[in-house]
Amino acid sequence: MMDAAPASPEETYSYLGPAGTFTEAALKQVPEAAGKHWRSVNNVGEALADVTSGRSIAAMIAIENSIEGGVSATQDALATVPGLRIIGEYLVPVNFVLVAREGTTLADVHVVNAHPVAYAQSRRWLERELPDHGHIPATSNVQAAASLFEGSQADAAVAPPGITEHLDLVVLAHDIGDNPNAVTRFVLVSRSHVLTEPTGADKTSLIIELPTDEPGSLLAMLEQFSTRGVNLSLLQSRPIGDALGRYRFVVDLDGHIADERVADALLGLRRTSPNVLFLGSYPRADRQEVSYHSKYDDEIFIEARDWLRGLLSGEPD
Known part of the structure; x- marks a missing residue:
């Protein structure tokens, strides 16, 4: 299925590889991707380039972590690459194991290879169990483990729990993540503008x-949302990059653009902001129904528009 013979773009999904990453675990949750060609890429930019060039029908990318917050590389890429839409989100629990080559014991470990985010999320365990260890950064969690076979100076690596299914390594310690509730949110991005x-x-x-x-x-x-009863689940600033003090805001809100309260908020934003980029409306990964006060029901907005239309047309009260 993955990286075999060349496949048509309609049959190809890109993801941050290689096999065994958390991104691959997220892609496994997409029913439409089952049995299709999965193209492993090295970074978010390459994944999105696959989509914009038509090489892939969609790409799975990490956008938020419950510990580290928003993934800045993804947020900046989505802000600057035109024509992309988020069509789904997926949650993957995040924990790590410490792996090494056969014959290595925990006492032998002095240098650890780990992706910077994985290292940050397991640092307390590493400092407690390996107080004198050194750290070599890796480009991905799987690459950290693979480097142990590539002449790396590291004695062990922080890696995803399923890494031993792909590489001949031994697990020195399980569940080394500092927060057992850590979750990474992934989004599936495509060029489709069908809501x-x-x-x-x-x-x-x-x-x-x-x-x-x-x-x-x-x-x-913010008042565009609050006055319409729209809750924000994410609000994060990112520098635009053209001057100091210039920022854009990445926003996730509860609701669908077809909801009257959300549509009305977007109209207000469009009137007041020089640039509003709509990235998509899609089902929540947790399938938790959005709650809001009844005064923001669709019927309230529709009745208000009908009332105004009647005033403008001279209809009797």
């Missing part, structure tokens, strides 16, 4: 630039 039907348990992603750097501009943006 999914609202489910009542949806999420909408936006990237918003403020009109000016002046007092109250952020508050004005």
Whole structure:
């Protein structure tokens, strides 16, 4: 299935590889990807380039971690690569094992190879059990383990739990992550602009630039949501890059663009912001139904528009 014979773009999904990564675990949750060609790539930029060039129908990328927060490389790429839409989200529990070559014991470990994020999430365990260890950064969790066969100076590696299914390594320690509840959120990105039907348990992603750097501009943006009863599950600033003090905001909100309260909020944003990038409305991974006050029901917004239309047309009260 993965990286075998060349396949058509309609049959290809890109993901951050190699096999055994958490990104691959997220892609395994996509029913449409089962039995298709999975293309392993080295970074988010390459994954999105596959989609924009038509090499792949979609790409799975990490966008948020419950410990580290938003993945800045993904957020910046989505803000600058046009024509992309998020069509689904997937949650993967994150924990790690310490692996080494056959014959290595924990007492033999003095240098550890680990991806910087994995290292940060297992640092307390490493400092407690291996207080004198050194750290060599890796480009991915799987690459950290694979490096043990490539002449690396490391004695062990921090890797995903299923790594021994792909590499002939031994596990020196299980569950070394500092937070057993750690979860990474992944999104499936494509060029399709066909909206999914609202489910009542949806999420909408936006990237918003403020009109000016002046007092109250952020508050004005947030009021577009609060006055319509729209809850934000993510609000993170990222530098635009053209000047100091210039930021864009990555926003995830509860609801679907087809919901009247969400649509009305987007209209307000469009009137006040120089750039509102709609990244997509899609079902929540946890399938938790979005709750809100009844005064923000669709019927309330529809009735208000009908009332105004009647006033403008001179209809009797």
